[in-house]
Each structure stands twice: as C-alpha cells, then as structure tokens.
Amino acid sequence: MRIGRLFREGMTALGSNRPQTFLMALGTIVGIGALTVILFISAGTQRQVAKKAERFGARAIVIIPAHGRMSQAVGGKSGETKMELADKQAIASQIEGLEGIAASASKSQPLKAGSTQTTCLVDAVEANWHHIWDWPVESGSPITQTDVDQLDRVCVLGLTPKTELFGDADPIGTKILIGKVWFTVKGVLASRGITGTGHDRDRRIVIPFSTGMRRLFNQQHISMIRVKVKEGVDLDETAQSIEALIHQRHQIDPSIEKIFTVFSTNSLVKRFKGVSESVSRLLIALCGLSFLVGGLVLMNIMLISVAERKTEIGVRRALGAARRDILLQFLTEAVAVNGIGLVLGWCLGMLTAWIIARFTQIPVAPSGLSLVLGGMFSVGVALVFGLQPARRAANLDPVEAIR
C-alpha cells in the first residue's frame, strides 16, 4: 500500500535524527506515563474500595456516637453522648425499609485461657448480629437467641484471640476467662483480615448481648447500631432519616453539630473515591498539560524540520509526490514519533506504578484501559499537532522548494 511506503519513508527520516525524534516524543512519553499511573491508581483504588465495601457489607448503615466536643455548647451536656437500646428501638419502629437492626456494646477486656493471657475487644451482640454483619462462624455455632435470652456465658472467638490463646488446637467447649467471668467457647468467627489502616478485624470476641451488659460490662449504653436495609431501598435516604431521628431523640440539631456518626456502604465508598478522585484530578491535569506541551513541542520541531527538509520536499514533489503524499508522510511521521512515545511512556508509567506500589500505601492495579486510552491520545495528539506542519509541507511550492 502507498501509505505503507509513505510510512516507511517517515521512519527513515526519524531514524536519521534520533535526538530530535526523542525530543518530539518527550511530551507524549510524560503524558502517557502520567496517564498510565493515573489509570493504574484508579484501578487499584476501585479494587480497594470494592473490597472495602465488600468487607463493610452491602446495604449497611452504622450508627456510632461521636464523642461530643461541642455538646456542652448545645444543651449543656458534658462528656460522652450515650446511645441506648431505646435508640435502636426507635430506629427499628420509625424507619422503614429495614431488613434488620442489631445493637452491640464493646469494651476491651483481658482474656485468659489456662496460663495464656491477652487483651481483646469484646462485643456484646444480639442474636441477629451474624446476619446483620454478614459475619458467619467458621466452626462451632453462632450466638443464638436462646443464648441471649438465658444470659448464657458463651462466646465466639475471632481468629486472632483464638490463635493467641489456643494456637492450632480446637477451642470449642473450652472455658476462658473474660474479665472476671468464665465463658465457654462455642464457635470461631470467619476471618476478615486487617484493614488498610492496620486495624485487625479478627481481634474480637462476641458474646450474648444480655450477658455482656449485665454480667460483664454492667452498663446501660450501647456502642454501635448496625442496620441492614432491604434490597432496593435507598441507602443514602435511609441513612439521612436515621441521622435526623437519632439527633432529634437527643435534642440536637444535626445541621449545627453531629454527635452521632452515621455512615453507610455508600458513604464509605464515596469517601475513598473522593480521596482518589482528587489525586486523579491533579494527575489528569498534569497529564493533559504534558500532552499539550508535548504537542506544541512536536509541532514546532516538525515546523523546523519542514523548513530544513524543504529541498527534499520539493524533490519528492518533482519525482511525483502529490500534496496528499507529502501530507501523509509528515502525518505518519508524527504518528510514528508518538508511537515511540507511547511505548516509552507506557514503560515509564509501569515503572512509576511499580515504584508507587512498592514504596507507598497507594493502591495500584494494572489497567488495560491505559493501552487503549494511551493509543488514542498519542495518535490524537500526533494528528492534531502534526496537521499544521504536515499541511505546510504539503503546500510548499515545489519550484520555490527546490530552488
């Protein structure tokens, strides 16, 4: 094909002036590099957010009391604002579209099994906890309604205390000391791993709510309410209603101050996306800027090159090249330069992404989109910025050019 021949012509011209070719490709290299990094980070973040959302649980809303700093100003309360079972009942009866709701109270407690000791977060939970938290047992049996009703002294161990106290041995049926009360281990929770911030989700023990409140903690207030909404119910709307309700119950205007934090699967995803999007936006600006600068450099070097190769262009015209042939030759040259830029830029981006993944907490995942978008951008920049020099070359008067 004629275009193939013209392309080869362009390539020999590029090969004969490598430093210039590199300079022409530099903007594209940086641009494609930045683009690759952005897309890799964005893919990594998406994966991380999806994982977070999955861990947090779908259709979930969590209500926790924030320790009120400004509560003194509003209503003269001091210290911690406490949440009680009545709050849970109010939400259960007044908010629609709930599949379930579970209250829990948590406190850190010393543990002892035989001569081994450790400390662990103890969650006193209602029987539906396993369902609402999407957190089944791995072995043994879960906390049941009967356990709660009878104030049974049973517990289900998270993986970390289980390992610390029992190693590989089967703990089920064994008695352990939590605080000053003896509990029988009835199950082991499935593992949930460590959070991005280093918090170990498996360092916990769950016990029946009633047993915890009356026998172990001896308290009235609860630490957390978790809600699971029905399929198809608007999560954000429900979270807002709950937030309004709970603040109203405590006579606080949430527009002035929020003493309860209500967050849902959505708000979690939004928060993480927000962080990565602001980083992405910065990188996209950098990327766009380097494409622009690169394009202008490409254009100017090409204009110089057209002036330098004026005689060559004239000779080619005399030998039978039509304007279109010259235009295509210079355009394919520009595309080829950016093709080189694409490959080098992609390597640069991969290297940078690898360094980021290796030395920072920023999540990185490979993205095939970087090849597609990169190809489109590099060809696009070549065509947009290469057009003017190519047209100038094509429109040279051959008589003038040869003289």
Next chain:
Amino acid sequence: MIRLEGISKLYGVPPQEMRALSGVDLSIENGEYVAIMGPSGSGKSTLLNILGCLDQATDGRYVLEERDVSTLKDKALSSLRNEVLGFVFQQFHLLSRLSVIKNVLLPLIYAPEYPSNAMEKGTAALSSVGLEHKRTAKPGELSGGQQQRVAIARALINEPSILLADEPTGNLDRQSGREILDIFKKLNREGRTVIMVTHDPEVAKESDRVVVIEDGKIVSDQSGPKEEGEGE
C-alpha cells in the same frame, strides 16, 4: 508530444506583477533533443518548470501526451511527473541519508503500483549510468559527476518518455559534464525526448534543436543541421 499555445506566466499581485513568460508557442515532438537557452531571468527555468508540470501557466494551453495539462489538478499533475517526466537538477538533489539505490527507487514510492522487481529495476537503471557497483554507497561518498549519474538513474526508474534537465552540467567539471552529456545523447537515441535548459553554447550544441528565450519570449528556434529530418 508537447504543445504549448500562448503560454504566459505572471508572478506577484496585479499592480506589481512580473511577467516571466508572455505568449510562448512551442511544439516538441517525441524523440527530440531540445536545448533551451537564454540569459538568466529570461524565463527559461519557468518554461522548464511548466513543461515539467511543477508550475502551472497563468494563461494559455499546454497539451502533454494528448492531455490538456492546464486543467489538471495536483494529483493528476503529480502522476504525470511520476510516470511521464523525469527530472535532473543542477544540484543533483539526492537525499543524503539514503543509499544510492534507495535514492534511485524513490520515485517508485509515488507510483500507482510498487513493482515487485523494484530492486532489479533500480540496479538496471544504475548500470545504465555505469554505477551499479555504488548501490549501497551514500551520495556524499560520490563525486559530483557520479551523483548526477545517480540522479539520472533516478529520473529513469519509471521509464519516462520525457527527460527534463535544468543545467545538468552546471556544477560539474568538464570531464564529468562530458559524461553526463553522453548519457543524455544515448538516452535520446533510445527514443526519449530530452529537454535541457542551459546557458552554455557548448552544451547546447549537443542538441538537435536550440530554442532561445529572452524576456519571456522565444526569439529563436533553430534545428541543428546535422541530424535534420531524423526528428520523427
């Protein structure tokens, strides 16, 4: 066959226009060897450029191989330059980064079909100017005369019927010039039309017909005595 009727060429914008050619009539039959002479600025190069379809006349009619060139667009003009015409320049104008053979093959890039035997054709063209042993050399490694011979091989690659040369010996010493003129002579004998611009009467003597141009007008058109009647 070439026929020019009332060809004029104007440069510049109307109030300060410059007339390079005014009303040139000229017919050149196939197989003729024509020298175009005249002082610098007489319009002889402009005439050659118009003949070579590099430039278009402002006025008049140009018929080349039974086609009215004056009405043709860039693409058609380019294929005429590629297939019917061969150019040889005073400055040789080889591409220095390409090898000799690549320079010779250059016009094939713009041919409608790239021949499968391009290399053979190129080598044949080179051997017709006696330079097949320099195939892989770069133009810079050759003498002026050799470079001009490569340029002639390049002009011949598409087997054009008409060769156009603008002062082809102008940059060469006597000996090299002589060789170039012998090649043109040989090509003419093989049936090609040769049209050469020169200001050197010695060179012009080589041709069968001398057209003298002054101030954009043909002032003399003489066929040489020696090969009269052989034109057709």
